[in-house]
Amino acid sequence: MTSDTTGTTGTTGTHGAILADSAPDDGDRPLVELRSIGKSYGNIRALHGVDLAVHPGNVTCVLGDNGAGKSTLIKIISGLHQHTEGDFLVDGAPVRFGTPREALDRGIATVYQDLATVPLMPVWRNFFLGSEMTRGVWPLRRLDVARMKETADAELRNMGIVLDNLEQPIGTLSGGQRQSVAISRAVYFGARVLILDEPTAALGVKQSGVVLKYIAAARDRGLGVIFITHNPHHAYMVGDHFSVLRLGTLELSAPRSEIGLEELTNHMAxxxxxxxxxxxxxxxxxxxxxxxxxxxxxxxxxx
Incomplete structure (x- = not known):
């Protein structure tokens, strides 16, 4: 019964457990590294020979037009699909994830465009959606609402997100605010590598700026960020390394110091x-x- 009680009152323990179980950073070793990664669906080769390294405290921007292979790359890193070529390493050790949960357990979290939120639920409920804190023991176990609200508010403020009312439905927030909540949630639940799938695609200039600010905040907290986008201007504002995909292959891989915005745009175009x-x-x-x-x-x- 003791272990059961610990599990139910320790949702924050998920955060601590992931970080504790993760291997310590070893100098310049990437958190995630892809070596000549490829993916085939039958006779269709969606990805081939892609190299990618994600370091802590860095934003790696992956750019490409529709059909370039960005979605396939996301699915491999997030554990949704398995690669058919090359090597996938986490903390220097080869892995082959069978489910997204396995990737999440290694600290790799993905924020998709739909954000996986319930629009009519309050902000605090969405923050803990699927990982709710509880108190008491079965059959009297219940949601620990006060602690979830307090924790959600504290974690959002840690990321610089201040909301007047956590009871408001998350669907009433702006697109940039919802993206920011999703980013903060991923950080709280132990993400060391944060994959952002086109977070600014459907946003205006001001809201895109809000999201880019929180991407920089995640980087400053030591996370390795993979920023998937088709907008070179957004990428160049926060990116430390740029990879351009074209027809499933890597056309460009360069650090910020070796490429300018105009050249990056030309590669993208x-x-x-x-x-x-x-x-x-x-x-x-x-x-x-x-x-x-x-x-x-x-x-x-x-x-």
Whole structure:
């Protein structure tokens, strides 16, 4: 009965247990590392030869157009799908997750675009959704509402998120605020690696800025952040390393010190493809392509 009581009153223990069970950081060793990772679905090769390293206190931005392989990469790291090529290492040890729960137990949390929240439930209930704190023993066990509210408020404030009323339905918050709550929840429950799936895709400029601020806050707390996006401007605001996927392969992998925003945008847009498009448009009457850049201007490293 003692162990049962400990488990029911120790949801915060989940947070501590994950961190305690995780291997200590060893110098410059990545928290998560992918080596020549690939994924095939039957005869379809969705991902091939992708290298990625996620270090503590760094934001790794993964960019790519629709169909580039970003979703497949997320599913492998989060434990939803297993890789079919290459090596997947966590704390330097090879892993092959069978479920997202196994990834979460190793401190890898994913915040998807839908945020996995219940719009009509209060903020504090959504913060603990599926991992509610309880008190007492069966059959008199009940939710520890006061402690959940207190904890949720404290953790949100630790991330710089101040809400006047935790009782308000989370659906009444702005998109940026909901993303921020989801990020704070993942941090509280022991995330060391935080995967953010297009968190600014459906947000306006102001709300995108709110989310980017909390991405930087998560990095400053020592988390390794994987920021999936198709927006190079958002990526460059917070990113420390940039990886660009194209048709399932890694086209670019560079630290911030080696690449500028313009070059990153050209990689994202596909310089060669734009040059070919300019040539094709030049054959169409009534289309002025004189102001479009030449092919050599679109190539990486062009001055």
């Amino acid at each position: 596909g310089g060669a493809e734009l040059a070919a498009l300019k040539h094709e448009l030049g054959q169409v009457s009534g289309v002025d392509v004189e102001e479009l850049p030449e092919e050599e201007e679109l190539q990486p490293g062009a001055s």
